[in-house]
Amino acid sequence: MVIKLSAPFSEKLGAREISMELKDKASLRSVLELLVERYPVLEETINPGRIDESYGYALLCVNEGRIMKLDERVNDGDTIRIIPPIMGG
C-alpha cells in the first residue's frame, strides 16, 4: 500500500510518499502503529492514541476521499492520505 503525507507530516518525515507491504488485512490503527515504529520521527505528530475519532482534531486518514475510522480494515493495494483535520470555515 501507499501512504501519502501532506504537511505538516511530510515535513517531519522529509518525504511525501511511503510504500508499505501488508501481509494480512490490517486495521488503520495497526498501519499507523507500524508507520511510527518504522519512522520514529513521526511519533509526535502521528500517534494512533492521539487520533480523536469524534472530532479528528489531530489528523485524518482519507482513502479515495473517504474519511477513515481507526478500526477500519485496509487492503494492500490501498492508497491512504494522511492530512490535517477538515475543520474551519
Added chain:
Amino acid sequence: MSVLGGYCGKILRVDLEKKEIREETLPEELLRKYLGGSGIGARLLYDMTDEKTDPLGPGNPLIYMTGPFAGTPVPTSGRHQIIAKSPLTGIYGEGDVGGTWGAGLKRCGFDGIVIEGQSGGPVYILIEEGKASLEDAGFIWGKDTYETDRLIKERHGEAVSVSCIGPSGEKLVKLSSIMHDGKDARAVGRTGLGAVMGSKKLKAVVVSGSRTVKVADENGLKQSIKDIAPGIVKNTNAIKQHGTAAGVIGTEAIGDFPLKNWSGATWDKIENVSGQRMTETILTGRYFCESCIIGCGREVEVKEGPFVTGGAGPEYETIGTLGGMCLVDNLEAIAHGSELCNRYGIDTISTGSAIAFAMELYEKGLIGIDDTGGIELTWGNAEAMVEMIHRIGRKEGIGELLGNGVREAAARIGGRAVEYAIHVKGLEFPAHDPRAYNSLALGYATSNRGACHLQGASYFFEKTATMPELGIPEPKDRHRLDDQGEFQKNTQNIMCLMDSLKLCKFLLYGGVRTTHMREWLKYVVGWDIGFEELMEIGDRVFNLKRMYNVKCGISRKDDTLPPRILSQPRREGGAKGNLPHLGRMLNEYYTARGWDDDGIPKQETLEKLRLTW
C-alpha cells in the same frame, strides 16, 4: 413570561431623511417568538418592505440586531446580524459578524438599530452611553475602512466600536460589505449590504457604552460555561492553531475545495495556501472576538515584496476564492488581496468568484485584453487577481461590470457567459462544493439568501459535529442519497436559531447542543424554553424568510444549481464522479418543510408557526 436579563428591551429607530432618532420598545412577545438577531431582523424587514421595495432606495431599512446574550460571558455571544433587502440578489439579505460591535451596542442600552430613509449628505451615527446623534461624515467619506476606524477613534477615543463601509459601499458596488473593528476586519460580507448603507449616505455606526448587561442567574450561568468551555477549547484547537484555513488541505483531499471557477478537481499546490503554511510564514498573532474562547482570527504581516500586508489574515473562504478559484497559489498575494477587499469594503467570496468567472471568460475568448483594460487575466496570475480587486473596489472599467455580481455580469456580456456564472439566486457560491457534500446541493438551492454554506451548515454534521437530539448521533455520510430532506430542515432550523441567538457556529464543532442554548436562555433571560419550542422558533424564522422571498417571486424554479454543478462531476480526487440528485432531495425537503410542490409554505404550516402572509 418575564425577561429577567439579557435583553435591553428596546431598539433605536433612525430616520436619516428627517434627521430623527427615537427609542422603541421591543414587546416581550416578539422577543419570545423570534429571540433576536436574524429572527427579529427578518420580522422587521418583512413588515417594513415588500417585493416592490428598491434595495438602494429610501424604503429599504438597514437593520442591526444583537442576540439576548450579547454583553454576557456566554461564549461567542458578542456577534450581531445586519439585515436588509439585498441589492445583489433582490431578495432577503443578511450577514452575521463577530468582533466587538454587538456587545458594544448592548452596553449602550439597545438590542438593535433600524435605519430608514437616506441622508442628504454623508453622516455617521454615534451612540455613546445611551445617547444617539447624527454626525457629519465629511472627514471620513472616501476613506477606506481601516482608515475610517482610525480616524473615528482619533476623534472619539479608542474604546469605541466602529461598523463602517469603504469607498465601494459609497459607490454602491453591489458586492459591498460592512466592515468592523478596523484592521481586525470582521465582515458582514455577503449580499451587498454595504451598498444599502452607501445608498443612505451612511458611512458608519459607532457605539461606546459601559452599561452592565443583567443576567437572571449569575451562578448558574458561570457553572454552565465552566462545564462546556474546556470541551469547546479542546475540540476547536485546530481552528485556534491554524485559523479557519486549518482545513484547506483536508477539503482539497475530499474534493471540496473550489478550483478554477468550479471546473478543477485536484490541486498539487494546495499546501502553499494552507492555514498551516500561514502559521509557518506570515502569522504574527491570533484574534478572538468579544467573549470568544475559540480564537479563529489571524493577524498576519508581509513586510516586503509586491504583496505587503498587515492586519487581519485571510480566512478559508478568501483562500478558496482569491486562491483556488483563480488558481493563485501565492499566500502573500492572497493575504494582500484580502486586505484590499477589507479596505475597499467588498465581499472576498463574491469578489474572488467574479474574478474567477472573468478568468474563465478570458480563457474562452468571451472577453479580451481590451475588455480587461490591459490585464492578462490568466489562471494563476496573482498580479492580475490583485489588480482586478482594485478595479472592482473602485468601480472602474471591467470592475464596474463585475461588481454587479456574476449573474448580472453574465447577462450583460451575453452568449455563453451565463454557463460560467456560478451562483444561486444571484449570490456567488462560497468555498464548498455540493459535489463533495450532497446535502450542500440542497442547502445552496434552498438557502434564503442564495448560495450559502452557513444558512444550513449541513456539512458540519458530515464532518465532525453531532446533534443527538435531532437524530444526528454521529456524522453522516456526505455522499448518501437518502435522509436529506428532514436533515436539511433540521440543520437550517438550528442555524436560524444560532443566527437569532447570535452564537458562532464554530460552537457546534466544540460540542454545543440545544441543551446548552436552553440553559443559557434560562440563566441569562430567565426563560424556560423547551426543546420543541426552541426548534419551532428556528422553523418560524426560516419560514418567515422564505415567505419574504416568495413575495419577491421565488419558487421551485429558483431552488436549483448551475448546470456545471448538477451535471459535470469532478474528474478525479476525493469527490470523483459524484453528482447530487437535487430533484429527489428537493421533493423530500419540501415535504419535510410542509411546503407544496412549488416550494410555497402551506397554510397549515404557517398556522402551526403562527405566521400569516
